[in-house]
Amino acid sequence: MRIGPPRLARPGLMMIALTTSFAIGGAASAALQGAVVTNHDPFAHNVFSQTPGMSFDLRTQKPGHSSEVQFDNVGVADVQCAIQPQMRMRVRVIPQ
Ligand SMILES: [Cu+2]
Numbered sequence: 001m002r003i004g005p006p007r008l009a010r011p012g013l014m015m016i017a018l019t020t021s022f023a024i025g026g027a028a029s030a031a032l033q034g035a036v037v038t039n040h041d042p043f044a045h046n047v048f049s050q051t052p053g054m055s056f057d058l059r060t061q062k063p064g065h066s067s068e069v070q071f072d073n074v075g076v077a078d079v080q081c082a083i084q085p086q087m088r089m090r091v092r093v094i095p096q
Helices: none
Strands: 001-003 014-018 027-032 037-041 047-049 066-070 074-081 088-094
Touching: none
Parallel strands: 014 037, 027 088
Antiparallel strands: 001 066, 037 066, 047 074, 074 088
């Protein structure tokens, strides 16, 4: 798993917006290439996954900040926020 600042959006790159919709649990699909996670809330988030083979930790993301996660494996990652544990979602990583 590689994490870094987002580069230019490109085809196959999933955009995940952190908003209250994340809080009710949801699912998203990301191409194997990865996803850009942007915090659209007025407070911080810390999104992570401990799913084996797909784990990552974006650490504290302030409002308006974006990070890119690049996945090395296909599968389903259980994603959660360390600051608001009720925020959960699943990201299905598919071959591009
Ligand atoms: Cu959060």
